[in-house]
Amino acid sequence: MSIESPLDASGTAPAVQVIDLPPAAAGALLCLARSLSLDAVRIDLHGCADKADFLERTASALGFPSWFGGNWDALFDCLTDLAWRPGRGHVLIFENTGDLRRHAPQALDTALTILGDAAAAWDERGKTFRAFVAE
Secondary structure: OOOOOOOOOOOOOOOEEEEOOOHHHHHHHHHHHHHOOOEEEEEEOOOOOOHHHHHHHHHHHHOOOOOOOOOHHHHHHHHOOOOOOOOOEEEEEEEOOHHHHHHOHHHHHHHHHHHHHHHHHHHHOOOEEEEEEEO
16 A cells, blocks of 8 residues: 555545544544535544454444445445435545554555545546545
């Protein structure tokens, strides 16, 4: 997994960023997003060590519907729907990713890819979707 640069080739920030994000900064980001009428959610991954736990925590934090299948395809499907969530767009803040990074780096890489794919799908609809992954 590589850390995204702050700006992409077009001069805009990437939709999914792996960044140093202290708790106070995460809180400020949450408040800013909500002030812009965006649905903003913090997802705590402390102690998360595998794919199943990552999926469960994400599903719980976002209130995924009962049809969520607990797999990568279902994660993408839910992330590109989010009709049950309020807001003009969505901001996800994943905190405490160290355990997942150490124990299941491939799962974290897959999650980052899916978050990026979901952001692209939202972008095609003209809607905001951003994910910040704290190192």
